[in-house]
Amino acid sequence: MRIKVTVIIVIVFSLSFIAFTVSPFWGFYAHKEINRLAVFTLPADMMPVFKKNIEFITAQSIGPDMRRFASANEGIRHYIDIDHWGETPFEDVPHSWSEAILKFADYYVLTDTDTTLVRGLDHESLPKTLVIENVENIDVEKLLPAFRDKFSRDLYGKRWEMPLYSVGVTTSLVDFGLPSNVLNDPGTKVQIVDRFSSFGITPYNISFVHQQLTRAFENHDLKRILRHAADIGHYIADAHVPLHTSENYNGQLTNQKGIHAFWETRLPELFAEDEYNYFVGRAEFIENVPEYIWDVLEDTHSNLEQVLAIERKLTETFPSDLQFCFEERNSRTVRTQCREFSRAYHDEMDGMVEAQMRKAIQSIGSMWMSAWILAGEPDMKQIAYEYTLSDEEREALQELRNKTREGIIKGRDHVN
Numbered sequence: 001m002r003i004k005v006t007v008i009i010v011i012v013f014s015l016s017f018i019a020f021t022v023s024p025f026w027g028f029y030a031h032k033e034i035n036r037l038a039v040f041t042l043p044a045d046m047m048p049v050f051k052k053n054i055e056f057i058t059a060q061s062i063g064p065d066m067r068r069f070a071s072a073n074e075g076i077r078h079y080i081d082i083d084h085w086g087e088t089p090f091e092d093v094p095h096s097w098s099e100a101i102l103k104f105a106d107y108y109v110l111t112d113t114d115t116t117l118v119r120g121l122d123h124e125s126l127p128k129t130l131v132i133e134n135v136e137n138i139d140v141e142k143l144l145p146a147f148r149d150k151f152s153r154d155l156y157g158k159r160w161e162m163p164l165y166s167v168g169v170t171t172s173l174v175d176f177g178l179p180s181n182v183l184n185d186p187g188t189k190v191q192i193v194d195r196f197s198s199f200g201i202t203p204y205n206i207s208f209v210h211q212q213l214t215r216a217f218e219n220h221d222l223k224r225i226l227r228h229a230a231d232i233g234h235y236i237a238d239a240h241v242p243l244h245t246s247e248n249y250n251g252q253l254t255n256q257k258g259i260h261a262f263w264e265t266r267l268p269e270l271f272a273e274d275e276y277n278y279f280v281g282r283a284e285f286i287e288n289v290p291e292y293i294w295d296v297l298e299d300t301h302s303n304l305e306q307v308l309a310i311e312r313k314l315t316e317t318f319p320s321d322l323q324f325c326f327e328e329r330n331s332r333t334v335r336t337q338c339r340e341f342s343r344a345y346h347d348e349m350d351g352m353v354e355a356q357m358r359k360a361i362q363s364i365g366s367m368w369m370s371a372w373i374l375a376g377e378p379d380m381k382q383i384a385y386e387y388t389l390s391d392e393e394r395e396a397l398q399e400l401r402n403k404t405r406e407g408i409i410k411g412r413d414h415v416n
């Protein structure tokens with residue numbers, strides 16, 4: 001795998017946190033239902049423990065969304081803007097996170113030995129920096145072994161540095177006139193800047209949490225089993241929402257702003273309880289978890305065009321004064337899509353929201369069960385006691401709730 005690399009300049013990169021003020025959350029109905037119902041897909045050996053802790057599994061289904069208030073690294077775990085990555089992204093985006101980062105990264109070379117190589121710039125303003133343009137032929141295959149461990153230790157990091165001589169790219173850089181004393185100096189570094197993760201990492205994250213869940217089963221660690229199970233339930237539910245797979249995640253690129261919450265919050269709240277059939281059958285063993293997740297995402301993404309096209313058509317044809325209504329929620333008046341307008345959108349999609357919720361429920365049960373099987377099917381009776389929060393955990397949760405109340409979200413909004 002060869003990639004083109006343009007090395008221009010090293011500047012100070014910082015995570016840019018964009019703060020959004022959001023209205024208080026009220027639409028977690030779907031997440032809670034999906035996690036709760038997944039419990040009933042489990043085999044008899046597993047179900048009693050999950051049933052006993054069903055309150056926790058249900059309540060914690062929204063934990064990952066609440067964490068977005070505390071950590072800027074959380075948001076990217078909930079989506080992947082797969083259509084950002086070209087015409088055939090499901091073929092082109094590597095299914096290994098390290099490879100994906102290396103494929104789309106920016107590369108820089110830093111040195112503290114020969115600043116005179118900075119071309120056309122005052123080296124005083126750019127100490128320790130080599131400015132090299134159009135460096136091609138950096139070989140990802142060669143870089144992988146050197147960087148793979150770094151990525152997994154620092155899963156959500158943004159940039160990594162390694163001595164240049166140690167990563168096997170020196171030959172391609174010789175062409176740019178770098179003297180061998182600079183190439184081989186331990187102070188000369190290649191720096192990789194992650195340009196991939198901010199467009200979402202959900203498939204890699206789900207695999208990672210699944211490994212954690214498997215380990216928790218192996219260790220008979222109920223606390224972690226429940227926490228990771230609840231978390232993975234959230235991420236898988238998100239992976240079934242078409243707008244979680246697109247750069248146009250809130251219709252902002254097509255003048256359809258607000259479609260995200262319309263689809264995933266408003267519609268389930270209005271219609272799910274009375275109309276959806278949640279009998280989804282039993283959990284099934286998943287042979288290859290990472291590939292399974294990519295298949296799920298591809299299937300989810302295939303609905304995106306319809307999600308957008310139907311809303312667009314309806315907005316143009318439905319009487320404009322009947323599209324938005326005011327409703328009372330938690331003693332506040334909110335503007336939201338009218339019931340009839342929502343009904344029209346919902347019915348035009350012909351059961352898509354229900355189908356996606358059903359798939360999510362079955363998928364979560366299957367992921368839980370697969371982790372248990374991969375862990376060697378530990379006897380759940382041995383670890384079946386009720387889990388109660390420790391004092392510290394209670395405090396941490398309270399802190400998170402306070403942050404939630406303040407309404408400051410780090411990163412992208414509308415990624416519930």
Ligand SMILES: [Zn+2]
Pocket residue numbers: 064065078234238415416
């Ligand atoms: Zn989410």
